[in-house]
Amino acid sequence: MLRIRRMAGALVAVVVGIALVLLALMLLLAGRPIVPDRLAAAAVVVQAPGSRSPAEAFPPTVPWSAAKTDDLSRRLGAVLGVEAVVPDRSFYVQALVDGRPAAVEGQRQDSYEGHGWSSVRLGGLSLVSGAQPRRPGEVVVDRALGFRPGSSVTLLTATGPVPYTVTGLVDAPGYLVADAVAAELAPGVRAIGLVLGPGADPGAVAAAARDVVGDDGRVLSGDERGALEPRDDARARWVGMQALTGVATLAGFVTVFVVASTFAFSVAQRRRELGLLRAIGATPRQVRRMVYGEALLVGGVGAVLGSIVGAAGAPIVGRALVEAGLEPTTYEVRYELLPFVAVLVLGPVVAVLGAWSAARRAARVRPLEALREAVVERRRMGRLRWVAGGLLTTLGIALAVGTATAEDAQDGATFALYAAMALITGMVALAPAAVRPIVGLWRLPLRQGGGAIGLLVREGASTAARRTASTAAPVLLTVAFAVLVAGMVRTTTEAYAAGRAADVDAGQVLVPDRTPGLSDAAVAAVPGAAMLPTTVFAPENGSGTTPRAWSALGVDTTAFIRTDRGARVVAGSLEELNETDTAVVAESVRREVGDSYPVVFADGERVTLRVVAVVADRSVRADLLLARETVRRHDPSALTSTIYLPGGGDAAVSAPPGAGARVIDVATWAAEADSSEDRLVWLFTLMLIGVSAGYGALAVANTLLMAAQGRAADLRVMRLAGATRRQVAGYVAAESALVVLIGAVLGGVVAFGALVSIRAGLSQQVGAAVELVVPWSVIGGVVGLCLLLALLAGVLPTRRMLRERAIRMPS
Structure with a gap:
């Protein structure tokens, strides 16, 4: 019975971890693209050729022109089994x-x-x-x-x-x-649906269509048609996949971490038992096998129970993801065999990995330990632990430096997460060495108000540094991840909002209202100021490979030059840009003034442009500048994103009624510019905080429950020495609070170090000083939760044990 109690903490950790991993796997598999309802009746669909774009996870396809669409439709209509050919505009x-x-x-x-x-x-x-x-x-x-x-x-x-x-x-x-x-x-056509006649074989029709289309498109049938889902749905799925991958990775790491700390604590409590086994002839190998056997049992049972919990929760979480906007409305969770097989194997593997260090430590217990009553740790930290802790801490610092120098925000966030994992693991390895200095922080208040109880708490934590560090490890994990993730998101959000505001020389901004962009009617109040975005396609560096999608802006040349948009001209002149066949390109396009530059517009028409100027990269918000009339002629569905206006006074501009626009100040625009994306990121953040904080808090309660059960004899000795029940309960409460303090300090050091590196990276990205946003509310909430659970897990079992009538000396 005692062994079952000791393993309960590890079992709960495995159950929760496996449930989270299974849930994430099921949700990830459910995130595969599905055929849009709007195209479901077309058994075969021909999609326009693809493009590539380093800045776009889902680059658009290269549209067909009206003439090309008519030609393809005529040839596809001759394929045997095709009843109708429908270009989708x-x-x-x-x-x-x-x-x-x-x-x-x-x-x-x-x-x-x-x-x-x-x-x-x-x-x-x-x-x-x-x-x-x-x-x-x-x-x-x-x-x-x-x-x-x-x-x-x-x-x-x-x-x-x-x-x-x-x-x-x-x-x-x-x-x-x-x-x-x-x-x-409509601009060009990007999909042609084939409606088949009765009895037609979709596979045969698709094969024949491929012969007809050749390199002019991609023929899709069956589940392949999922590639035609709207790009907004694809982006939502991608965001959801990132969130679920992060949850699965974090759940696996936290599970191994908590299982490792639980087994380490269990071995520390069982030193006399293990010493007795060694005294009666058990070899170190047999002791290791015993610990591994317990881990396999815990992992196997935990995998089964976790699978049940995860399978029951997956549909509920799936619906919540759709409602939160992390998945499209077509998202549906399905039960498949692969995730269950994976977690049933993963459970024992994770438990054994978590118990590896504890098994090695258990095998080193000497027979003499069976005769010792004291819990004083005779042996200092081993050389291997120092080396491992040092290497992991060094790796974490290196990753933090990578965060500070990353040019991409997503890369910086990834580096920060890995840096936190390495620093947390390294800090746990080195934590026993940090126990004494942190205990010293509490020395003054314990001496003044704690008396003998305070002395016992301080000396007990110092002399059993490993046990104290193992108990504080879940708090360290909980505080570090919760503070890091919340601080990273808030700092990033504030940084980009400040960067956007500083980059705009305007008093007000005309923005869409209930529309995806501004129509020509909405921008009529500020003639010449509106820039019309579109996408053009052209080979990169003149190669004949897959065309690249380039961003382009249609501008009024006179107004653009007059308002000084910050374009740094490297060669040529902006004044030569006109509405016929000219273009201004950024340096990254790698074209010279006077070059002929063939591009495909949104209507599928191929037009050869003449380069009249080259501007420095990032001095304009696009790869190409074109005349606004040119963009409107080739992209009749293009919408303006925003218009910067002079602010206040007689110069104030009102949004035309019924045009789907509104005027706001720059600060509001900067905060709202990526509000939908920020909302998804914050939801992702809450998921990670929920996993790390919830899991860590549960581990705190489990570890302290195990500690309380293992301290029964010590508490009875205190009672026999004259301590009252209130004093014993106060001792346990003070010890639990000290454990939370140690974990919070170490976790705060890890999180603060990672946040400082994130701030440095953001400062480099936005080109301005970034203020570090410390999530004090999250810190207070997480530390308060850990403290509450620690007190409940320590004091309640103590009160129960003290109510027992049998008082005997420990044997």
């Missing part, structure tokens, strides 16, 4: 309801996308009333908007509001217009 459109753009729940892309009527054949939309649109000015809308067939509606397009007549209603978000209208409003 998409463009921006949004209904105005009560004078404002219709609210978009979660900024779903299909809620502000329009398509040609023929796209209905591809799936996902059904006409529930009315008729299809046949002429310009007719539209079919989602019935959830509240319109009726025959009613009038104003649609906001990229060029501004346009009156339409509702001819029908569908049962899903989206807008449908006549195919001829869609061809005018």
Whole structure:
């Protein structure tokens, strides 16, 4: 029974860890792209050729032009088994309801996308009333908007509001217009759906389509069509995958860490038992095998129980991820065999890894330990522990330096997480050496107000430094990770907001209101100031490989030069930029003034531009500058992101009514610019804090419960020596508080060191001084939680043991 109690802490650690890992694995597997409902009826889909972009995790495809689309459609229509060929044209459109753009729940892309009527054949939309649109000015809308067939509606397009007549209603978000209208409003085509006839074999049709398409596209069938999901959904899945991968990694690390500290503490408590086994003839190998056997048992049972818990919680967590925006609405958790097999193997492996150091220490226990009553540690820290702790601490410092010098924020965050892991492990290894100095911090108050009890607490912690360090290890882990993650996110958020505000020379900003961008009508109040973003495609360095997606801005040349946008001209002149066939390129594009530069625009048209100027990298917010008229001609669905305005007084600008825009000050804009992304990052942060703090707090309670059970004899001796029950309970409470103090100090050192390196890295990235945001509320909450659990886990068992009537000397 006593052994079961001692292993309970390790068992709970394995159960929770395996549950988290299984849950993360199930959620990761569920995050595979699925076929969009809007294309589900097309058994085979031809996707436009891909592009590449170092700055974009999901680079757009290179669109086909109208002529290329017609040619491909004609040839694909001749494939045996194809009943219909449907080019899918998409463009921006949004209904105005009560004078404002219709609210978009979660900024779903299909809620502000329009398509040609023929796209209905591809799936996902059904006409529930009315008729299809046949002429310009007719539209079919989602019935959830509240319109009726025959009613009038104003649609906001990229060029501004346009009156339409509702001819029908569908049962899903989206807008449908006549195919001829869609061809005018949409840029190039990126997907062509093939509707098959009865009995047609999708595999055979796909193979024949590949022969027809060649290098002009990618033929997808079956689950491959998941690659066609909206880019917003793909980004949401990617963010969710990052969060779940971080949770799984952290859960595995924390599980090994907690199991290791639990077994180490258990071995320290059982030194007399192990010494007795050695005295009756047990060899060191047999002692190690005993500890490993206990670990295998704990790991096996914990894996089974953790699998049950994780499997039960996965669907609930999956729904929560969708509601939080970390996964798209199409996300669905499924039960598959692979995650269960993985965690059933992982459980025993993790337990054995955690028990490895404890098993080695147990094998070194000498038979003489069976005769000792005192818990004073006779042996100092071993050389191996010093070396391992030093190496891990050095590695953590090196990773922290990598954080400080990282040019990319994501790389810096990754370095910071790994640095914290290395520093935590190294600090735990070296913690016994730090116990005495930290105990010294409490020496004065213990001497003044603690009397004999304070002396016992101080000397007990100092003479049993290893036991004290093992008990404080979960607190160290909890405080370090919670403070690091919260501080990193808050510091990063403040840094980028400050960087954005400092980079803008304006008093106010015109921003979208319930829309993904600003239409031409919204920017009409500030003619010449709006820059129109688009994407063009061209080979990098003149090579014939996969084209690169380049960001481009359409500008009014005169206004751009007059307002001094900060473009540092390296060669040529900005004044030569006109609306026909000219371009200004950044140095990274590696083109010279006078070069001919062929690019593909958003409408699929290939145009050869003449380079008239080269500007320094990062002096403009794009790779190319083009005339605004050129961008609008080739990208009829392009939207302006923001417009910087002069602030206050007579120069103040008001947003046009019904244009989906609002005017805010720069500070508000800087804080809101990445608010949706910041919200997802903060949710990710809460997940990591929940795993580390919750798991660590549980480990604190388990470890102190084990400590209380192992101190029964010592407490009875104190009672026989004349201590009252209140004094004994006070002793246990003071000892628990001291353990929390030691763990909090060491964890704070780790977290603060990593945060300082993160601040240095951010200062380099934003080019300005960054203030370190210390999450005092998180520190107070986590330390308070650990202290509360420590007191409950220490005092409650003590009171129960003191109520026992049998008082005897320990044997």
